[in-house]
Amino acid sequence: MNQTPMLEVRGLYKYFPVHQALADSLMRRPHSNVKAVDDVSFSLARGEVLAVVGESGCGKTTIARTLIGLEALTKGEIVFDGKLVNAHSQQPHIGLKQLRKRAQMIFQDPYESLNPRATIFEIVAEPLVVHGMIKDRKERVAAVKSALDDAGLRPAEDYFMRYPHELSGGQRQRVVIASAMVLQPELLIADEPVSMLDVSIRAEILNLLRDLRQKRGISIVFITHDLSTVAYFADRIAVMYLGRMVEIGPAREVLQNPQHPYTKALISVAPVPNPRLRRERVILQGETPNPINLPSGCRFHPRCPVAVDMCKENDPQLIELKQGHQAACLLVTKS
Amino acid sequence: MSENGNLFLRNLAGFWKTFRQNKLGLAGGFLVLVAVLVAVFAPALTDYDPSDIIRDANNRALTFAPPEVHGILGTDDAGHDVWSQLVFGSRISLVVGFMAGFIAMFVGSALGIAAGYFGGAIDSLIMRITDVLLVIPDLPLMLVLVATIRQMELKISPLAVLIVVIGLLYWTSTARLIRSQTLTIKERQFVARARAIGAGHWHIIRKHILPQLMPLIVANTVLILSTAILIESGLAFLGLGDPTKPSWGTMLNFAFDRSAISNGAWWFYLPPGIAILWVSLGCILLGNVLEEMLNPRLAAHHLEGEAGMIAIADVESKG
Numbered sequence: 148m149n150q151t152p153m154l155e156v157r158g159l160y161k162y163f164p165v166h167q168a169l170a171d172s173l174m175r176r177p178h179s180n181v182k183a184v185d186d187v188s189f190s191l192a193r194g195e196v197l198a199v200v201g202e203s204g205c206g207k208t209t210i211a212r213t214l215i216g217l218e219a220l221t222k223g224e225i226v227f228d229g230k231l232v233n234a235h236s237q238q239p240h241i242g243l244k245q246l247r248k249r250a251q252m253i254f255q256d257p258y259e260s261l262n263p264r265a266t267i268f269e270i271v272a273e274p275l276v277v278h279g280m281i282k283d284r285k286e287r288v289a290a291v292k293s294a295l296d297d298a299g300l301r302p303a304e305d306y307f308m309r310y311p312h313e314l315s316g317g318q319r320q321r322v323v324i325a326s327a328m329v330l331q332p333e334l335l336i337a338d339e340p341v342s343m344l345d346v347s348i349r350a351e352i353l354n355l356l357r358d359l360r361q362k363r364g365i366s367i368v369f370i371t372h373d374l375s376t377v378a379y380f381a382d383r384i385a386v387m388y389l390g391r392m393v394e395i396g397p398a399r400e401v402l403q404n405p406q407h408p409y410t411k412a413l414i415s416v417a418p419v420p421n422p423r424l425r426r427e428r429v430i431l432q433g434e435t436p437n438p439i440n441l442p443s444g445c446r447f448h449p450r451c452p453v454a455v456d457m458c459k460e461n462d463p464q465l466i467e468l469k470q471g472h473q474a475a476c477l478l479v480t481k482s
Numbered sequence: 483m484s485e486n487g488n489l490f491l492r493n494l495a496g497f498w499k500t501f502r503q504n505k506l507g508l509a510g511g512f513l514v515l516v517a518v519l520v521a522v523f524a525p526a527l528t529d530y531d532p533s534d535i536i537r538d539a540n541n542r543a544l545t546f547a548p549p550e551v552h553g554i555l556g557t558d559d560a561g562h563d564v565w566s567q568l569v570f571g572s573r574i575s576l577v578v579g580f581m582a583g584f585i586a587m588f589v590g591s592a593l594g595i596a597a598g599y600f601g602g603a604i605d606s607l608i609m610r611i612t613d614v615l616l617v618i619p620d621l622p623l624m625l626v627l628v629a630t631i632r633q634m635e636l637k638i639s640p641l642a643v644l645i646v647v648i649g650l651l652y653w654t655s656t657a658r659l660i661r662s663q664t665l666t667i668k669e670r671q672f673v674a675r676a677r678a679i680g681a682g683h684w685h686i687i688r689k690h691i692l693p694q695l696m697p698l699i700v701a702n703t704v705l706i707l708s709t710a711i712l713i714e715s716g717l718a719f720l721g722l723g724d725p726t727k728p729s730w731g732t733m734l735n736f737a738f739d740r741s742a743i744s745n746g747a748w749w750f751y752l753p754p755g756i757a758i759l760w761v762s763l764g765c766i767l768l769g770n771v772l773e774e775m776l777n778p779r780l781a782a783h784h785l786e787g788e789a790g791m792i793a794i795a796d797v798e799s800k801g
C-alpha cells in the first residue's frame with residue numbers, strides 16, 4: 148500500500164479582502180479581510196474519509212474550493228500525492244489541470260451545478276472531453292454508461308439525451324457524482340453533497356458514496372454541517388470553528404469522547420441514533436462572530452460555556468491528546 | 483451538436499407557442515418577412531431593370547411620370563422605373579444592413595464575452611473603447627470615416643466600406659449587454675464545476691457561457707439590424723451609398739438631389755422612405771418582443787410554464 152498521504156494541507160490561509168468604504172481608505176485605515184480559512188493543517192491517507200464539520204460560514208466551502216484551485220490560497224501549501232499543488236518550486240509539483248484529473252469536487256447545490264443547456268450525456272462525458280481521454284466514440288459511450296450505472300441511474304441510456312431540468316434533485320446529484328467518477332479520480336472533495344436534498348433521498352446518496360469508496364478505495368473529504376451524516380461513513384472527523392480546525396480525530400473518538408467544548412456542544416444537539424449516547428444539551432449562546440474581526444485569544448471564547456480568563460488572551464493550538472486525536476483548547480491537556 | 487439541436491427544436495416549439503400570442507411580435511415578423519421575400523424574389527416582382535430608361539411613343543425618356551402614366555410607381559427624373567428601383571433597392575439595403583448588423587453582433591458578442599469573462603485589464607480596455615465610441619456622435623464619425631476611405635481609392639466596393647464601418651462602430655451596446663450577462667453566468671456554479679473538472683477558458687466559453695447567451699444574442703441581433711439599416715439609409719441619403727447599386731437611402735438621395743419634391747413627384751421619394759420605415763419598424767417590434775421573451779434580465783413571465791429558449795425551467799424547478 149502506498150504510504151504517501153493522498154492529501155496534505157499545511158498552514159492553509161484564505162483571506163478575502165473586504166471592499167473598503169471610501170471614508171476608510173481616505174482615513175488610511177488598514178485593509179480588513181474575511182478570514183475564511185485561518186491556518187488549517189490536516190492530512191488524508193489513501194482510501195480514507197475525512198469529515199469536515201462545522202456551522203455555516205466557518206469556511207468549509209472555502210477549504211474545498213481552495214483545494215481544487217477555484218480560489219487562490221493566501222498562504223500555505225497543498226500537497227497532493229506527495230506533490231506540491233500549482234507551485235513552481237524545486238520540489239516535485241503538480242499542475243492544476245493534472246490535479247483536476249485525479250481529484251474531483253462535488254458541489255453543494257445540484258440544481259445549480261449542471262449546465263441547464265447540456266444533456267446528461269454531455270455533462271458526464273465532459274471530463275473525458277476536457278482531458279482528451281477515451282476519444283473513441285463507442286468506448287466513450289460505454290464509459291458514460293458505466294458511470295451513470297454506478298451512480299444508480301439505470302438504465303443509463305434513458306438519461307443520455309435528457310436535460311437537468313427533467314431530473315429531480317437526487318437524480319441531479321447522481322449525475323454530478325457520475326461525472327465526477329468518470330475519470331476514476333483518487334480524491335473526491337464533496338461539499339455538503341446532500342444538504343440540499345430531501346431527507347428521504349439523503350441516505351441513498353450517502354450509500355452511493357460509501358459504495359463507491361468501498362469499490363474503488365477513493366479518498367474523500369466529506370464536508371457537512373450535520374454530524375448525524377458523519378457518523379455514517381467517516382474514518383476521521385475534523386471540527387471547524389471560524390476558519391480553524393478545533394478538533395480532529397478518529398470518528399468514534401470524536402463522537403463518543405469529544406474534547407473541545409465546541410465539539411461537545413455540537414454533539415449534544417445532534418440527533419444521535421442511540422439515545423444512550425444522549426448527553427445534556429449544550430445550547431451555545433450568541434451568534435457566530437464574523438470572520439472579519441475575530442475574537443482575541445481563543446476565537447470560541449465569547450460563546451464558550453467553560454471559558455476562563457486566559458481564554459481571552461491565548462490562542463490555543465491543536466495538541467495531541469491521544470493517538471491521532473487533537474484538540475485546540477486551553478483547558479484540554481494530554482491525559 | 484445533434485443533442486443541442488434536439489433542445490433547440492423543442493424550445494422552438496415552445497417558443498412559437500408563446501410568440502404566436504404576441505400581436506406586436508407577429509406584426510414585426512410579418513414586416514421583416516415581407517421585406518426579405520421582396521429582396522429574394524425581386525426579379526419576379528418587376529418587368530424592368532432599375533437601370534432601364536422608360537421611353538414614350540416618341541422614344542423620349544419618360545421623366546417624372548406619375549403612377550397613372552407608367553407602371554406601379556411611375557418613373558424618376560431620368561426615366562427609370564421607380565418600382566423596380568424600390569424592389570431591387572431592398573436587396574442593397576437589406577444586405578448592407580444585415581451584414582453590418584452581423585458584424586456588429588459578432589464583434590459586440592466576442593468583446594462582451596471577453597470583457598465579462600476575463601475581467602481585469604481586458605475588461606477595462608474594452609469598456610474604455612465602448613465609452614469613447616458612445617460619446618462620439620456616430621453619424622458624423624461614420625461620415626468622416628466612409629468619406630476618407632472613399633478618398634483613398636482603395637478599389638473596395640463602396641458597399642463593403644459601408645458594411646465594415648457600420649459593423650465596426652455599432653457593437654458597443656451589444657458588448658455592454660453581453661458583458662453584463664456574462665458576468666452573471668460566470669458566477670454560476672456549473673461554471674465553477676467546469677473549472678474544477680479542468681476545463682480551460684475556451685471550453686468554458688464555448689460550452690457553458692455561449693449557450694446561455696445565445697437567446698439574448700439572437701434578440702439583440704434583430705434590434706441591431708434595424709439600427710444598421712437606418713444608418714445605411716442615412717449614409718446613403720447623404721450621398722455615401724453606391725450610385726451604381728442604389729439602396730433605399732440612395733433613392734432618397736437622388737430624389738432630393740433632383741428636386742422630386744418641388745416637382746411634386748411623391749412616388750419618387752415616399753416609397754423608399756416608407757420602405758425604410760417598414761423594415762426598421764419590423765426589426766424593432768420583433769427585436770423588442772424577442773428580447774422581452776428571451777432576456778433573463780427582463781421579467782421572464784412571458785414564458786412561464788413554457789419550455790422557453792432560456793433555461794427558465796431550471797430556475798423554476800428551484801423555486
Ligand SMILES: Nc1ncnc2c1ncn2[C@@H]1O[C@H](COP(=O)(O)OP(=O)(O)OP(=O)(O)O)[C@@H](O)[C@H]1O
Pocket residue numbers: 163181182183201202203204205206207208209210372438
Ligand atoms: N468570495 C468571497 N468573498 C468574500 N467572502 C467570502 C467569499 N467566499 C466566502 N466568503 C466568506 O468566508 C466565510 C466562509 O464561507 P464558506 O462558504 O467557506 O462557509 P461554509 O462553511 O461553507 O458555510 P455554509 O455551511 O453556509 O456553506 C464566510 O464568512 C463567507 O462570507
Ligand code: SF4
Pocket residue numbers: 407408409445446447448449451452453454455458463475476477478479
Ligand atoms: S480555550 Fe477557553 S474559550 Fe477556547 S474552547 Fe477552551 S475553554 Fe473555551
Ligand SMILES: [Mg+2]
Pocket residue numbers: 207208209255338339
Ligand atoms: Mg458551504
